[in-house]
Amino acid sequence: MTDTASLGTLRTDHGADPCGRCGQITRPTHAERRAQPRGSRAGRRLASLGVLLSVAVGAAACSSASASSTPAASSSSAAPVKTHRHHAGGPSGVVVSVSSTTLTVHTKSATSTIGLASTTKYREGGTSVTVSDLVAGDHVKIRLAKKSATPTAAVVVIVPPSVTGTVGALDASGFTLSTTSGKTDTVTTSSSTAYRSGKQPASASSLHDGDRVRVSGQLSATTGSISAASITILPAKKT
Numbered sequence: 001m002t003d004t005a006s007l008g009t010l011r012t013d014h015g016a017d018p019c020g021r022c023g024q025i026t027r028p029t030h031a032e033r034r035a036q037p038r039g040s041r042a043g044r045r046l047a048s049l050g051v052l053l054s055v056a057v058g059a060a061a062c063s064s065a066s067a068s069s070t071p072a073a074s075s076s077s078a079a080p081v082k083t084h085r086h087h088a089g090g091p092s093g094v095v096v097s098v099s100s101t102t103l104t105v106h107t108k109s110a111t112s113t114i115g116l117a118s119t120t121k122y123r124e125g126g127t128s129v130t131v132s133d134l135v136a137g138d139h140v141k142i143r144l145a146k147k148s149a150t151p152t153a154a155v156v157v158i159v160p161p162s163v164t165g166t167v168g169a170l171d172a173s174g175f176t177l178s179t180t181s182g183k184t185d186t187v188t189t190s191s192s193t194a195y196r197s198g199k200q201p202a203s204a205s206s207l208h209d210g211d212r213v214r215v216s217g218q219l220s221a222t223t224g225s226i227s228a229a230s231i232t233i234l235p236a237k238k239t
Helices: 030-035 038-069
Strands: 092-098 102-106 111-115 121-124 127-129 139-144 153-158 162-171 174-179 184-188 194-197 200-202 212-219 226-234
Touching (some): 184 212
Parallel strands (some): 121 153, 184 226
Antiparallel strands (some): 092 102, 102 111, 121 127, 139 153, 194 200
16 A cells, blocks of 8 residues: 555645645646646756756767777788898909999909999008009999999999919929919019918918918909019918
């Protein structure tokens, strides 16, 4: 059974009031409802609209927070761009001929002509030199320019050839040199040839047939002989 005391505090949406004597709920007549102030009814409608607006705003805020909490795609997830470094090599061999614009080199397999430019650099023994220091017979290593329609030297390095072998047929003008590969080279000497025995300075008189030596100098592109710049007498091989 419904507690009539508690019902005494209720008020319905239509403005029903509990009876003061019996506690029963009485509903206002149509005329009584029309007589109610418009402000009270409009207020209830505005209150309902306010609740709906609050719900809508709350839903929009939740949607915005959800969107902001979703991590954006990281740019680091993109595939890395691969870069390639190009290293331009070049031939090495003996200079056959040289001019201000071209360098012809005899390699192990062929003869190549390389272009020379105003930007080409020349080095010998760690020192900068010029194109005029290049002569036929020089042993060179060439690094080609990276971007060129035709093979063009970026750097030309003069490398004194070095050959090791055994001295034979020694005379005042030079000797023959038998290498371990079975090849025999002709070595010519001059007053400017430097001699060393191990790490000590030596002279031409220190050299004998049968000595094992290392010869550095200029290789002739035509005869294949070596004009010795330096001769180092090496310790005999242990047997």
